[in-house]
Amino acid sequence: MAERLAVRGERLTSGRRAVVRLLGRADGPLAAAEIHRLLESVPLSSIYRTLTVLHEAGVVAPHHTSGVTRYEIADWLAGHHHHVVCGECGAVSDVVLPDDLEASLEIVVEAVSSQSGFLHDGHSLEVEGTCPACQ
Amino acid sequence: MAERLAVRGERLTSGRRAVVRLLGRADGPLAAAEIHRLLESVPLSSIYRTLTVLHEAGVVAPHHTSGVTRYEIADWLAGHHHHVVCGECGAVSDVVLPDDLEASLEIVVEAVSSQSGFLHDGHSLEVEGTCPACQ
């Protein structure tokens, strides 16, 4: 993963390492502000720059919810999964599907992309709902 | 649909009607700025307010992509459908699935929500890809 940055002539500094470690421990995508709250020593602007670099290097993936952009470790590093988003509080939680369901989802995705003429390179199922805490 | 607003003590004015008509003609969700470009006479702030009111009344549904919020006519009025999003230019296009695929998608959604403990009230499959123009 470090090579992923090195190849692009970029450095894996302590600040960047801290952001990656934090995202690795999280159980859902995090917004820049949320990361900054947990990593007070790293200024917000550096977190934004780090997330941009990591995204371009394919290490993290952005995810848009209710006006804020949250990032998480990319699928190829953390494993493929989906999200449930709480319509009340905005909480996002990861869900991993059993292989058979993932397979039938893949069939649906193929259908969608062929019907639209888009070249698809990924998919994410976003389920809207109400989280246990808000119910 | 007009009643939907009337019941809430709100009015279906010419500006609001224009926004709804425009969204009805669009073949994908539109952002406030995009609507404003097509409806120059309506000030941006009124468009934002109109979209908020229409959302609360359940007439339109918000959709978050690459940092901007786009709105489209709600499923119960326009029919249930999904989106393909272009990773290059951000274009969003609607896709309607045949019943059998929609049924298998529903099974997957059930699995996701039961696994997460969320009470699910809707779903949207977001397929990321590259649109014909950007290929």
Next chain:
DNA sequence: TTCCTTGCAAACGATTTGCATTGGA
């Protein structure tokens, strides 16, 4: 006539950027 809606401008929150300084390979 009564409220709701509109317009405009100012306020806001999230994200980006310029520039001098620091630090990693």
Next chain:
DNA sequence: TCCAATGCAAATCGTTTGCAAGGAA
């Protein structure tokens, strides 16, 4: 050593809001 990364402050972008004036029921 050299070039990329950092810190800070100012700028930008999408979106929201206060308030006085206009318009629908």
